[in-house]
Amino acid sequence: MIPLYWYVLFATALFCIGLFGVLTRKNSVAILMGIELMLNAVNVNLLAFWRYLYADPTVEPTRGLAFVAIVFVAASAEAAVGLALIISAYRRRDTVVAEELDLLKG
Amino acid sequence: MPIQIFFLIVAAITLISAVMVVTVRRMMHAALWLVLSLFGVALIFALLDASFYAVIQLIVYIGAIAILVIFAVMLTRRVMDDDAAQTNKNWWVALIAVLVVFGGIAATALSWTRLQVGPGIPPGDSILVDFGTALINPQKYAIPFEVSSVLLLAAVIGAIYVAVDRKGGKG
Amino acid sequence: MNSFWADPIGFVILWFISLLQGWGLPGDLVLLISYVVGALLLATGSLLLVIFLIWVERKIGGRVQDRLGPNRVGPYGLIQPIADMLKIFTKEFITPDGADKLVYNLAPILSVGSVIMIWAVVPFAINLYGSNLNVGVLYIVAVGGLGELGIILAGWGSNNKFALLGAFRAVAQLLSYEVPMVASLLIPVMLAGSMNLNEIVRAQTVPFIVMAPIAALIFFISSIAENGRAPFDLLEAESEIVAGFNVEYSGLKFGFFFVGDFLHAFTLALLFAVIFLGGWNGPAADSIPILGFVYLMIKTTIVYFLGLLVRFSLPRFRIDQMMALNWKVLVPLSLATLMLTAIFDKLAPAGNLLVQVIVLVLVNLIIWLLLQEFLARAFRDKPQRRAVLHSRPQADAAEDAPAQPQTDAMQS
Numbered sequence: 001m002i003p004l005y006w007y008v009l010f011a012t013a014l015f016c017i018g019l020f021g022v023l024t025r026k027n028s029v030a031i032l033m034g035i036e037l038m039l040n041a042v043n044v045n046l047l048a049f050w051r052y053l054y055a056d057p058t059v060e061p062t063r064g065l066a067f068v069a070i071v072f073v074a075a076s077a078e079a080a081v082g083l084a085l086i087i088s089a090y091r092r093r094d095t096v097v098a099e100e101l102d103l104l105k106g
Numbered sequence: 107m108p109i110q111i112f113f114l115i116v117a118a119i120t121l122i123s124a125v126m127v128v129t130v131r132r133m134m135h136a137a138l139w140l141v142l143s144l145f146g147v148a149l150i151f152a153l154l155d156a157s158f159y160a161v162i163q164l165i166v167y168i169g170a171i172a173i174l175v176i177f178a179v180m181l182t183r184r185v186m187d188d189d190a191a192q193t194n195k196n197w198w199v200a201l202i203a204v205l206v207v208f209g210g211i212a213a214t215a216l217s218w219t220r221l222q223v224g225p226g227i228p229p230g231d232s233i234l235v236d237f238g239t240a241l242i243n244p245q246k247y248a249i250p251f252e253v254s255s256v257l258l259l260a261a262v263i264g265a266i267y268v269a270v271d272r273k274g275g276k277g
Numbered sequence: 278m279n280s281f282w283a284d285p286i287g288f289v290i291l292w293f294i295s296l297l298q299g300w301g302l303p304g305d306l307v308l309l310i311s312y313v314v315g316a317l318l319l320a321t322g323s324l325l326l327v328i329f330l331i332w333v334e335r336k337i338g339g340r341v342q343d344r345l346g347p348n349r350v351g352p353y354g355l356i357q358p359i360a361d362m363l364k365i366f367t368k369e370f371i372t373p374d375g376a377d378k379l380v381y382n383l384a385p386i387l388s389v390g391s392v393i394m395i396w397a398v399v400p401f402a403i404n405l406y407g408s409n410l411n412v413g414v415l416y417i418v419a420v421g422g423l424g425e426l427g428i429i430l431a432g433w434g435s436n437n438k439f440a441l442l443g444a445f446r447a448v449a450q451l452l453s454y455e456v457p458m459v460a461s462l463l464i465p466v467m468l469a470g471s472m473n474l475n476e477i478v479r480a481q482t483v484p485f486i487v488m489a490p491i492a493a494l495i496f497f498i499s500s501i502a503e504n505g506r507a508p509f510d511l512l513e514a515e516s517e518i519v520a521g522f523n524v525e526y527s528g529l530k531f532g533f534f535f536v537g538d539f540l541h542a543f544t545l546a547l548l549f550a551v552i553f554l555g556g557w558n559g560p561a562a563d564s565i566p567i568l569g570f571v572y573l574m575i576k577t578t579i580v581y582f583l584g585l586l587v588r589f590s591l592p593r594f595r596i597d598q599m600m601a602l603n604w605k606v607l608v609p610l611s612l613a614t615l616m617l618t619a620i621f622d623k624l625a626p627a628g629n630l631l632v633q634v635i636v637l638v639l640v641n642l643i644i645w646l647l648l649q650e651f652l653a654r655a656f657r658d659k660p661q662r663r664a665v666l667h668s669r670p671q672a673d674a675a676e677d678a679p680a681q682p683q684t685d686a687m688q689s
Contacts, residue, residue, distance in 0.1 A: 001224040002113055002153075008215045010117045010150070014124055014143075016208040021128030023200035029133060029178050033140050036171065037124050040147045043159075051154045055226025061233070062240040066247040068159055072166055073254040077261035079171045083178040084265035090182040099194075108305055134380060134433065141426065161415040169422020173448065176429055180441070231411065234472075 007048035015041035028086045028096045032079065039075040043068050113153060120146030133179045141172045155228050158237075284566045286405055290315075319407055320393045323540060330539050331358040334585060341589040365535075368528035373436050376525070381434035385526065385533035387427030392541045394420045399547055400475045402557050402569035413474040414462050417548065418455065421503060424537075425451045428512075428522055431534075435525035443521035446596060447505070447512040453603045454502040454509075457495050460611035464492035464618050465552050468637075478556030483630065486553040488637045491614045491644055493553045495607055500545040501584060502599070505538065508591040509599060543581055550576035606652070614644055 014037055021034025050064020090096050123143035130136050144167045151160040194200075215221055240246045281288045290311070297307040332347070332355060339346025347354030372381060395417055397407035410416055425448050432444020466472050468488060469480035477485075486493045502509040512521050523534045550556065554576045557569030594602070617640050625636040 002110055003222050003224055005215050005218075005221040006113065006117075007150075007154070008221060009212055010121070012208055012211045012215070013121055014147075016204045017121065017124040017128060019207065020200055020204045023203070024194055024197045025128065026194060027133060029175060029182065030128070030136060032178075033127055033136060033175060036140065036167070036175075037127065037143065040144065040167070043163075044147060044150055044154075047151060047154045047156050047159060051156065051229075052223060052225055054229055060246075061229070062237045062246070065156070065159075065233075065237045066240065066250065068156075069241070070250055070254055072159075072162065073258060076166055076171060077257050079174060080265045081261050081268070083174050084269040086178055087181055088268045096182045132377075134377060138380070138383075138430075157410070158412050158415070161412045161419050164419035165415065165422055169419060169425065170452075173422075173426060173429060173452075176426075176433075180433060234411070 004048060004052045007044065011041045011045040011048065014038075014044065026097045026099060028089075028098050028101075029083070031098060032082050032086070035082075036075065036079065039071060043071055046071065109153070113150075116146055116149045116153070120150065133183070134176070137172065137176045137179050140175065141168055144168050144172060155225075158234055282567075284402075284404075286402075286570075287566060315407070316397070319396055323393055323396050323544075324536065326543065327536050327539050328358045328362065330543055331361065334539065337582070337585050338589045341586065362532075365529055365532040370528050370530065371525075373525045376436040377434045379434075380430045381525075382530075384427045384431035384434055385530045385537075387430065388424055389533045389537040389540070391420045391424035391427065392537050392544055394423075395544050395548070398474055399544075399551055400478055400556060401573060402566040403563060404566055405570065406475060409473065409475060412472045414466055414472040414477075414552075418459055418462070421451075421455060421458075424541075431526070432522040435522070437525050440522050440524050443512070443524070447522055450505075450509065450512065450596070450599060451503060453600060454499045454607075457603065457607040457611040458499040458503060460608070460615050461492040461495040461499065462552070463615055464489045467615075467619060467622065474551055474556075477552055478558060481555040481558055483634055484553065484555040484558075488634055489553075489614075489618060489641065490638075491610070491641045492618070493549070495611050495614070496553065497549060497580075497583075499603075499607060500549065501587065502603070504541045504545055506542060506584065507588040508594050511593060511596060511599070542584060543577070546581040546584060547573075547577045549580045554580070605655075606648075610644070610648060614641070617644060 018034045018037030018041060021037065022031050025031055025034065046064050046067050050068075053059045053064075054061055086096055089101055093101060095101065120143050123139045123146060126139040127136050127143060130139065144163065148160045148163040148168075151157075151163055241251045242248050293314070294307060294311055297310060298304075302310070335357065336346040336354060347357040350357045350360050372378070398410050398413040398416055400406040428447045428451070429444050432441045432447070435441070465477055465485045468485060469477040471477065471480075505512040523531055526534065550573060556576075557566075557573045559568065559572035562569035562572055618637065621636050621640045622633070625633045627633075
């Protein structure tokens with residue numbers, strides 16, 4: 001039997017590793033990979049709570065599933081647009097390093 | 107007992123691949139480690155009796171988003187890219203901040219007694235049918251469903267518009 | 278049910294489990310060992326089947342093309358695949374300079390592994406299946422995505438611009454043809470009410486090829502395209518960008534791609550038989566499971582034979598023709614069929630199978646006629662501008678002058 005806090009700790013660890021990737025990496029595509037890890041951690045968290053509260057009569061049983069569906073859709077849309085932006089920026093500026101994309105710097 | 111060992115192994119594989127994603131030097135290897143960690147997350151979904159989402163994770167994340175990431179890595183590659191430093195200079199500040207965040211959330215989670223419970227009744231075979239009817243039920247989740255489809259349409263159109271190579275345009 | 282002749286495979290499984298329990302192992306370990314052995318046997322069996330498939334393909338291909346096929350090595354050329362295997366095993370592995378070793382070696386493994394993984398969910402008989410997955414149809418689509426990942430890794434890991442280009446085109450084709458394949462797979466799922474392949478087989482009192490023929494046709498075409506066989510074989514044809522993404526692979530690594538290709542063809546024929554032709558359904562298949570397996574194999578070989586005929590008869594598509602076929606014809610057709618089948622399946626009175634079948638057949642017929650009309654209009658040749666034939670003064674003057682200067686030149 002796996003208690004719920006195992007899944008919550010796992011999701012938190014995955015989220016923090018993704019956060020570390022976003023804060024630390026230079027390459028924009030690597031930052032996007034960190035964002036994908038964070039979204040996956042959120043999905044694990046949502047599904048863990050859905051599963052463990054499934055027997056609870058006050059909770060509607062498909063609510064967690066609907067949440068996860070919306071997170072999947074949002075993650076896919078964001079990955080597609082983000083990568084399109086990165087490729088377009090690479091064509092204009094010939095770099096994907098996030099530090100060097102600083103045209104708006106005052 | 108065996109299911110706990112299985113969970114520990116899968117969680118270890120996923121977390122180690124996630125650490126590899128954020129630390130390896132070559133971007134292609136980072137993308138492959140990302141595929142492995144997404145696969146590990148799919149196994150965790152299967153452990154949570156959400157087999158539908160395990161397979162959707164395989165299709166959407168590994169079959170589409172990971173391939174998109176690999177394409178982006180291939181298309182934005184310069185000659186001497188992978189030999190330069192891949193992390194920012196003050197990465198230890200980020201490490202401390204992340205450890206603080208993790209410690210805070212972990213301490214809070216461990217102090218809630220409601221999180222010590224085990225799983226209750228497993229979802230029956232009709233959970234997919236119930237989910238399907240809930241997604242189109244106007245009282246339940248029809249509106250988020252339709253809005254998310256509009257979001258996907260906007261993302262598709264936006265991505266095409268941003269990434270199309272306009273010859274002779276601004277550049 | 279336990280007699281050896283009616284159900285040999287089930288009999289052997291039960292004997293094996295009782296043998297392991299007789300050795301005193303705990304119940305969980307027995308289950309784990311039986312799962313592992315079952316998976317190994319399934320994978321090995323499918324790979325051994327490929328040896329026979331190579332011979333079948335070359336022999337039938339030869340006959341379709343009015344030649345004999347291999348007939349030197351062994352009676353009727355039956356040992357030819359063994360000779361091919363020996364040749365491939367003994368070739369040297371040449372890894373290109375600068376290739377990313379991890380990526381280069383991972384690609385063939387993913388490519389073959391993703392095909393064998395499909396065999397885990399196929400129901401071979403009433404009680405013979407690898408895994409009773411509730412989302413079996415989605416699992417098949419997901420595993421196809423892993424195969425595409427293998428192709429990209431092959432193109433990238435070869436450190437070769439042409440391999441990379443070939444991999445890009447291959448992935449473009451595979452990702453595009455996944456859309457009509459998934460949409461046409463949804464129609465039998467709708468008609469059966471479940472994504473479980475066992476349930477789909479059980480729900481086919483009337484085979485789904487009768488109730489959804491257009492979906493079957495779309496699935497057939499897009500499965501040939503997903504596989505990369507002719508006429509969609511510009512992924513790997515020798516004249517297309519130096520054989521595509523697997524140009525830098527030699528020896529057994531190329532053999533992996535080769536085996537994966539052949540096994541994928543058979544696997545897709547197997548899926549077509551399971552989903553559209555009724556799987557192991559047939560007379561007396563419920564009580565004698567081995568007969569169900571035999572029926573499934575017969576149906577699969579019929580579909581595989583059809584695929585072979587298509588392969589050896591049709592010329593190859595260009596990539597723009599292929600993309601036009603997919604996005605302009607197959608995707609709208611599959612989505613329209615999906616919507617209309619959903620609507621009319623609900624409108625037909627439930628419980629009356631004959632009326633349901635007739636309604637669906639009529640709907641499919643109407644869609645087919647509309648499709649013919651649309652294709653005739655859209656792809657009609659544009660009327661050519663008539664060439665205006667007015668006289669050309671220079672040519673007329675040359676006509677009047679006889680051919681004398683030329684004969685003078687020839688004489689001198």
